[in-house]
Every structure is written in structure tokens, then in C-alpha cells.
Amino acid sequence: MTEQSNTSQLLFSQPTGQAALYAEVIVPLALPKNYTWSIPPHLQAGVQPGIRVEVVLGKNKKYAGIIKRLFTEKPGAFDPKPILNILDNEPLVHPAQLEFWEWIARYYLCSEGEVMQAAVPANLKLSSETILIWNEEHEEDFEGLDDEEYLVAEALLLKKELRLYEVQQILDASHVYPVIKRLIEKRVCHVWEELKEKYKEKKETYITLQPAYHSEEAMAGLLNNWNSTSRAPKQMELLLAYLHLEKTTGEVTQSELLKKSGATSAQLKALTDKGILRATKRAIDRIQRLPKDLSIDFALSPAQQQALDETRHLLQEKQVCLLHGVTSSGKTQIYIQLIEQSIREGQQVLYLLPEIALTAQIIRRLQKHFGGHIAIYHSKFNPNERVEIWNKVKSGDIKAVLGARSALLLPFKNLGLIIADEEHDSSYKQQDPAPRYQARDAAIYYAGLFNAKVLLGSATPSIESYYNALQGKYGLVKLTERFGNVAMPEIELVDVRQQQLQPNQPKVMITPKLQQALEASVAQNKQVILFQNRRGYSPYLLCSVCGWIPHCQHCDVTLTYHKSKNKLACHYCGTTYPVMHTCAACGSHNFIQKNFGTEKIEEAIAEIFPGMRIARMDLDSVKGKNDHDNLIKLFEQQRIDVLIGTQMVVKGLDFENVNLVGILDADAILNFADFRVNERAYQLMEQVSGRAGRKDGEGKVLIQVSNTTHPVLGFVQQHNYGQLFQFELQNRQQFFYPPFSRVIQLVFRHKEDHIAEEAAHIMISGLKPNFQQYLSGPAQPAIHRIRNQFIWEVLLKLPRNAALIQQCKTEIQQQTAIIQSNKRYRAVVIVPDVDPV
DNA sequence: AGCACGCCGACT
DNA sequence: GTCGGCGTGCTC
Numbered sequence: 001m002t003e004q005s006n007t008s009q010l011l012f013s014q015p016t017g018q019a020a021l022y023a024e025v026i027v028p029l030a031l032p033k034n035y036t037w038s039i040p041p042h043l044q045a046g047v048q049p050g051i052r053v054e055v056v057l058g059k060n061k062k063y064a065g066i067i068k069r070l071f072t073e074k075p076g077a078f079d080p081k082p083i084l085n086i087l088d089n090e091p092l093v094h095p096a097q098l099e100f101w102e103w104i105a106r107y108y109l110c111s112e113g114e115v116m117q118a119a120v121p122a123n124l125k126l127s128s129e130t131i132l133i134w135n136e137e138h139e140e141d142f143e144g145l146d147d148e149e150y151l152v153a154e155a156l157l158l159k160k161e162l163r164l165y166e167v168q169q170i171l172d173a174s175h176v177y178p179v180i181k182r183l184i185e186k187r188v189c190h191v192w193e194e195l196k197e198k199y200k201e202k203k204e205t206y207i208t209l210q211p212a213y214h215s216e217e218a219m220a221g222l223l224n225n226w227n228s229t230s231r232a233p234k235q236m237e238l239l240l241a242y243l244h245l246e247k248t249t250g251e252v253t254q255s256e257l258l259k260k261s262g263a264t265s266a267q268l269k270a271l272t273d274k275g276i277l278r279a280t281k282r283a284i285d286r287i288q289r290l291p292k293d294l295s296i297d298f299a300l301s302p303a304q305q306q307a308l309d310e311t312r313h314l315l316q317e318k319q320v321c322l323l324h325g326v327t328s329s330g331k332t333q334i335y336i337q338l339i340e341q342s343i344r345e346g347q348q349v350l351y352l353l354p355e356i357a358l359t360a361q362i363i364r365r366l367q368k369h370f371g372g373h374i375a376i377y378h379s380k381f382n383p384n385e386r387v388e389i390w391n392k393v394k395s396g397d398i399k400a401v402l403g404a405r406s407a408l409l410l411p412f413k414n415l416g417l418i419i420a421d422e423e424h425d426s427s428y429k430q431q432d433p434a435p436r437y438q439a440r441d442a443a444i445y446y447a448g449l450f451n452a453k454v455l456l457g458s459a460t461p462s463i464e465s466y467y468n469a470l471q472g473k474y475g476l477v478k479l480t481e482r483f484g485n486v487a488m489p490e491i492e493l494v495d496v497r498q499q500q501l502q503p504n505q506p507k508v509m510i511t512p513k514l515q516q517a518l519e520a521s522v523a524q525n526k527q528v529i530l531f532q533n534r535r536g537y538s539p540y541l542l543c544s545v546c547g548w549i550p551h552c553q554h555c556d557v558t559l560t561y562h563k564s565k566n567k568l569a570c571h572y573c574g575t576t577y578p579v580m581h582t583c584a585a586c587g588s589h590n591f592i593q594k595n596f597g598t599e600k601i602e603e604a605i606a607e608i609f610p611g612m613r614i615a616r617m618d619l620d621s622v623k624g625k626n627d628h629d630n631l632i633k634l635f636e637q638q639r640i641d642v643l644i645g646t647q648m649v650v651k652g653l654d655f656e657n658v659n660l661v662g663i664l665d666a667d668a669i670l671n672f673a674d675f676r677v678n679e680r681a682y683q684l685m686e687q688v689s690g691r692a693g694r695k696d697g698e699g700k701v702l703i704q705v706s707n708t709t710h711p712v713l714g715f716v717q718q719h720n721y722g723q724l725f726q727f728e729l730q731n732r733q734q735f736f737y738p739p740f741s742r743v744i745q746l747v748f749r750h751k752e753d754h755i756a757e758e759a760a761h762i763m764i765s766g767l768k769p770n771f772q773q774y775l776s777g778p779a780q781p782a783i784h785r786i787r788n789q790f791i792w793e794v795l796l797k798l799p800r801n802a803a804l805i806q807q808c809k810t811e812i813q814q815q816t817a818i819i820q821s822n823k824r825y826r827a828v829v830i831v832p833d834v835d836p837v
Numbered sequence: 838a839g840c841a842c843g844c845c846g847a848c849t
Numbered sequence: 850g851t852c853g854g855c856g857t858g859c860t861c
Binding site: 027028029030031057058059060061063113117127177 | 838840841
């Protein structure tokens with residue numbers, strides 16, 4: 001390996017008449033900036049931005065990096081290493097993606113390498129593998145080797161090459177490196193770093209006739225003379241089966257032929273050996289694609305048509321449009337119309353949905369209209385499938401992508417439209433690994449690069465988007481009518497205080513009112529959804545003597561009792577504990593199960609209504625991905641009467657036959673200590689309520705609550721988003737950051753709270769005065785404990801002026817670097833929901 | 838992310 | 850006295 005780089009350096013230093021060429025390369029690592037490599041003359045013809053190149057970083061680690069930029073001025077401060085190889089014939093990304101990555105890195109305070117890491121499928125981000133190679137000059141005597149060295153040397157002598165993991169198997173794991181080092185010193189072997197392409201095409205063997213038998217006469221002759229020339233009835237059967245399959249399906253794969261004919265591969269081999277059939281291997285698509293249909297077979301309602309026309313009209317003037325349509329107003333049909341238009345115009349479309357809303361229901365619906373034009377993309381696809389979608393999006397072969405957040409990073413060629421449905425959903429914001437981007441906002445910038453349009457859709461828009469729409473920054477289209485004359489559900493509050501006599505008495509779970517309504521619905525053959533935002537049996541236990549409550553050892557969270565597993569579980573970190581019977585504080589044996597979760601509701605309903613078909617939908621009951629879809633299918637087919645669930649029941653589902661929705665404990669939604677609780681509570685209740693209602697009768701929602709005067713309940717009852725918006729806006733302007741300023745959220749984590757606090761204060765006091773003025777209200781650090789770390793959060797309210805924002809960011813980054821240079825602190829910078837430039 | 842360098846605790 | 854733990858810093 002050293003020899004190789006020496007040679008290329010030597011080659012490069014020789015005068016060749018060609019100008020020196022350098023490349024800024026993005027390596028998929030969190031490096032402080034992009035590094036520069038030189039391009040040796042013999043590789044200069046093949047490079048251009050977007051191409052992957054093999055580079056050495058550090059001692060001998062190799063990576064596949066992407067060329068961002070080529071230039072000819074020699075860097076002064078260092079001596080660039082040469083690139084070793086060019087890995088692509090054509091760019092892996094278009095220039096638009098490189099520009100997008102740069103923007104994400106700048107806007108969300110991370111490195112371009114981290115963006116690349118998130119964007120590029122794992123199989124295209126190669127890194128090297130260490131291989132030991134037997135030194136042929138070494139004698140076969142292993143004198144002077146210790147036991148471990150001997151073992152490895154012996155294996156090497158046999159196999160000539162060893163992968164690092166093989167060495168790890170020979171010597172149990174831990175001290176592999178020192179042994180290798182000694183073996184190199186003793187000239188037993190040398191190491192080679194190999195960069196391996198991980199993506200493999202999927203090959204399928206196809207069976208065809210040899211050209212000699214293409215004519216019918218030749219085939220007839222062969223078959224008629226079969227018995228006289230050969231005695232192989234099974235082979236003739238196989239041949240006939242082939243002819244039949246070929247006629248019916250056109251192309252015949254080996255696996256299909258063997259399956260249909262029942263023949264063995266030996267019999268097939270005999271036929272190919274005789275020169276009758278021919279087997280060829282061909283690369284095939286892993287993603288099975290439907291024919292490229294484009295069919296719209298539905299008519300929009302007048303209200304939908306009007307909304308569509310308005311949207312089209314507004315998008316001529318504005319880049320972004322917000323479609324505020326009540327639940328079940330048929331927003332998807334409007335999207336389908338717009339997607340169809342874009343595809344017809346030859347442009348690509350991205351349809352974003354929160355991960356959880358990507359259900360089989362919506363996928364089927366889109367595939368019905370667009371067939372093979374549309375591809376699905378989300379985190380559950382395997383790496384090879386991702387590469388195939390990546391390449392087809394890049395080439396423009398795939399016209400529409402339905403995907404979650406990560407689909408935004410696909411290499412679109414000529415994007416015409418991005419739809420972000422359920423735009424209020426918080427899962428559009430990536431939280432943990434950098435880049436911590438808000439896909440809804442980033443989509444607007446990305447679309448801008450293509451001069452494309454963005455449609456945000458929601459029944460309960462985020463305050464930020466609605467504000468932008470009211471300001472005229474975005475177009476606003478309202479769809480207030482439900483599709484197919486379905487009435488908005490009637491919402492009734494049920495005061496649980498009237499049934500709860502003593503404060504210590506367990507919360508009322510099912511009021512008589514709800515019980516009656518439930519009976520009535522089921523008697524009419526209608527279905528019911530019961531919503532409770534807590535899974536498990538009982539959200540916490542309480543010692544009846546001293547009031548002690550069991551908490552998680554790692555988190556500041558009460559332990560939920562799960563009856564089915566007979567365990568206490570922390571819903572934050574997932575740790576489970578055996579059920580305790582003795583109070584850790586006073587030693588008494590009397591615990592009260594406080595409140596209730598979905599599990600307990602399920603049990604209670606089964607008790608009150610024996611024989612009722614009940615199902616539960618929460619994280620515990622749907623583990624696999626198919627569980628969720630299967631449960632939805634059962635409910636759609638009306639083989640379930642009552643569905644009890646957490647938020648999971650809300651997303652992306654339309655059920656025809658539901659006429660009653662019960663929100664069992666609205667207090668749990670309204671009293672949660674979060675500064676955005678009003679917005680979230682409204683969204684949640686509105687979305688849950690939206691599941692009720694049918695064409696031929698009224699849908700009803702019963703909200704069980706003790707605080708019946710909470711203003712949000714009034715807005716929900718009247719389906720009045722406008723009032724909620726005003727209410728939230730005032731709230732935020734008074735106490736928190738308003739939706740119209742930029743916010744940078746700084747998070748400091750540490751095992752000890754005072755150290756996290758120290759870091760937070762260093763950050764704040766280190767900022768220049770012109771910046772400190774933006775710290776106000778919520779910018780006062782707030783602390784909370786997650787797992788075994790204390791987290792100090794600082795929200796910085798920034799001005800709208802773009803230059804000032806950049807200045808602030810630079811200052812924050814400098815300050816962060818100072819804090820991080822003292823390893824006592826760890827500062828993490830997160831940019832939460834902000835409005836895009 | 839690797840990987841080397843370097844500085845303190847438990848072993849021959 | 851050494852081996853090796855992982856804290857710290859650098860990679861074009």
C-alpha cells in the first residue's frame with residue numbers, strides 16, 4: 001500500500017505538461033471541513049463534481065468520497081495526497097444535491113460529510129477493509145513466533161489472505177492489532193486496505209431457445225424425432241413446459257420453469273448441454289415495479305375542485321402553498337391530481353409523509369393511479385433496494401417518490417413539486433444523528449433549487465406554517481367540507497368529576513355515557529375507536545401510605561405497570577423491572593394503580609361487553625411492520641368492533657364504518673407539562689375526532705375530561721383552528737419564541753447537572769453583547785433529566801436578518817468549539833423548527 | 838469514524 | 850518494571 005502511494009506521488013511530481021488539478025472531496029465523516037486531494041494526471045480525464053473517488057485519510061484508511069469542486073491553485077498550508085482511483089463513470093449526485101448538502105450543513109450546523117452520510121445509501125459509502133497478505137518471501141519456519149502469532153501465521157500460510165474479522169475469530173477479538181503489528185515487523189505478512197463495492201446487482205437466470213430452434217419447423221422436427229434420437233421423456237416434458245410458459249408469460253426464468261415443470265436442474269442442464277435451450281444471467285430489479293400507469297378514475301367534489309384550482313393558481317405566484325383541509329376532506333385526491341399533472345409534464349414529484357403515516361392503505365392508493373411511476377422510500381428498505389431507487393431517481397426513470405423524511409435527500413433530477421402531507425407532524429424534524437434537519441423546511445429550500453413548488457397539507461397546520469400563510473409568504477387554501485357529504489362529528493364533553501367522588505379514587509375509565517353510546521353503536525353494527533394516549537395497564541403506582549411512586553433508575557419517569565407481561569416498564573428508555581410489592585420508602589405493601597392505559601381499557605371493555613370483538617393498537621401489540629397493516633385490514637373488514645389504541649390509530653387511516661370515537665382521558669393530553677401542549681392537544685384531539693363520521697349518519701366524539709373549561713376543548717368542539725391559532729400565537733409571543741423568529745436550541749448533556757449548567761452558562765456569557773440581547777424568555781436555560789444525563793436546553797431567539805443570523809451561528813459555533821475543547825462539557829447544537837430562508 | 842499517542846492503575 | 854485501560858487530537 002505504501003509502495004502504491006509512493007508511486008503515484010512520484011508520477012505526479014514528474015512534469016507532464018498537464019496543469020495540476022485538485023479536488024475538494026466530501027468524505028462521509030464528521031470532519032471539521034472538506035479536505036483536498038490532488039488528481040494525478042492519468043486520472044484527470046475522468047473527474048467531475050459528483051463523482052466518487054477513492055481517497056486515503058489518516059494513516060491508511062480508505063474512503064469513497066464525493067468530489068464537490070475541482071480547482072487548480074495549489075493549497076499553501078499542506079501537501080495534498082493524491083486520489084487513488086475513480087469509482088464512477090457518471091456522477092452519483094447532480095449539482096443540485098451538492099448545493100443542497102452545503103446548505104443543510106450551513107443551516108443546521110453540521111458537516112457536509114454528515115449530510116452525505118445521511119443521504120447516500122450505505123452500499124455506496126465504501127470504507128476499506130484491512131486484509132493480511134502472506135509475505136511470499138517469508139520462510140515456512142515459524143521460529144521466534146509466540147502462540148498467537150503462530151496461529152495467525154499458520155492460517156495465513158494456508159489461505160495466503162486473511163480478513164480482519166477472520167483474524168479476530170482466530171484470536172478471540174480483543175488484542176488483534178498488536179499481534180498484527182508484530183507479524184508485520186517479523187515480515188510474515190503485510191496489510192492491504194481494500195475498498196469494496198458493496199452494491200451487488202441481483203441476477204436472475206433466464207432460459208431461452210437456441211436460435212437453431214426458433215423456427216416452428218425446426219422445433220416440430222426436434223419433437224417428432226425425440227424418441228428416436230434420445231430417450232429422455234422427462235427432458236421432453238421440461239421442453240414442452242418451457243414452450244408453454246414462453247407462450248403465456250413471454251420470458252421464462254429458470255426458477256419459474258423448474259417450479260412449474262417440477263423438473264430438476266440436472267434435466268435442465270442436459271437440455272442446455274444438448275444445445276436446445278440456453279441459460280443466460282441478467283441483472284434484474286430488486287424492486288418489483290408495476291406497469292407505468294397514469295390513471296385518474298375519480299371525480300373531485302366541487303369543493304375539492306375549487307381547492308385544486310386555487311392551489312394551482314396560487315402556486316403560479318408563490319413557491320409554497322398551505323392546504324388546510326379538515327380531516328376526511330380528501331386532500332389526497334388533490335395531491336393525486338397535482339402529481340399526475342407533474343408527471344405528464346415530465347417532472348418529478350416528491351410526496352413526503354411522516355414515517356408512521358406510510359401505511360399500506362396510502363401506498364396501495366397511489367400505486368393504483370401511478371403504478372410503476374411511483375417508488376416508495378423509507379428507512380426500512382434494505383441497502384441494495386435503496387441503491388436501485390437512488391439510481392432510478394437520479395436518472396429520472398422514477399417520476400414520483402412517496403417517502404418519509406429521508407426521501408428528501410434522494411438525487412432528484414428535475415423536481416417539479418414537493419408535497420409535505422401532515423406538515424405539522426413533529427417527526428419531520430430529525431432529532432438525533434446530525435444533520436438535524438426539519439424536512440418540511442428543507443424541502444422548501446430544495447424545491448427552490450429546481451424552481452419547483454411546495455404544497456404543505458394538514459388538517460391541523462403548525463403555527464409556523466399558518467403564520468407564514470397569513471403573512472402572505474405562503475399561499476393558503478382552505479377545504480372546510482368533508483368529502484362525500486360527511487358531516488363533521490359532533491363533539492360532546494363528559495365531565496368525569498361527576499362520577500369521581502373522592503380524589504383518591506381511581507380515575508373513571510368508562511363513564512355510563514360512553515358505555516351507552518358504545519352499546520348503541522355496536523347494536524347498529526357500527527365500529528368504535530377508543531383513544532387513550534398511554535399504553536400499558538397503569539401509568540404509575542402509588543404507595544397508599546406514604547405516596548411514594550416508583551421511578552426509573554435511569555430516567556426521571558414513572559414506571560408503567562404492564563399486566564400482560566407482569567412487569568414495570570420505563571416508557572422512556574425501555575428498561576423493565578419486576579413488579580414491586582414493597583414500598584421502597586416506607587415498607588408498606590399497599591400500592592394503588594393510578595390512572596389507566598390501553599391494556600386496562602381492553603380488559604375493562606371485555607368485562608363489560610363479553611363477546612365483543614376488541615383489538616388493541618399500540619407499541620406493545622404491534623411489533624412487526626405487518627402487524628399494523630393486518631390490524632388495520634381486520635378493522636376495515638369490520639371483523640373488529642372496538643379498536644383501542646394510542647396515537648397509532650390516528651395516522652393515515654380512513655375507516656368508513658366508525659361512528660363513535662371516545663377520548664377516554666383528555667386530562668392526560670391537556671395537562672402535560674410542555675410549552676407546546678395546546679397546539680399538540682388540539683392536533684391530537686382533532687385528528688382522533690376526524691376518525692368519526694359517516695355518510696349515512698352522524699359521527700360522535702365523546703371526550704371524557706375533568707377540566708371541562710380548558711379553552712382548547714372549546715376550539716376542538718367547534719373545529720375552530722383559527723381560534724387555536726390565535727390562542728397559541730399569543731401564548732408564544734408572551735412566553736416563548738414566536739413562530740416568526742429563528743431559534744437555535746443548544747443542548748448540554750452531562751451526568752451531573754451542575755456541569756451541564758456550567759457549560760450552558762459559559763455558552764451564554766461567552767456570546768458577544770450584540771447577541772445576548774436575543775436571549776430572552778425561553779432563552780433562560782431549562783433543565784430536564786433524560787436517562788442518566790442532565791440536559792440543559794437554551795433556546796436562542798434570533799433576528800430575522802439573514803446576515804445577523806449567520807453571524808450568530810458563527811459565534812455559536814466558535815463558542816461551542818471552546819466548550820467542547822474542554823472535554824468536561826459536551827455541547828450539542830440543535831436547530832429546531834425554524835422558518836426557511 | 839478510525840487510529841495513534843500518551844498518561845495512570847493491576848499484573849508478571 | 851510492563852501491559853493495557855481509554856481520554857485527546859488529527860486526518861487533506
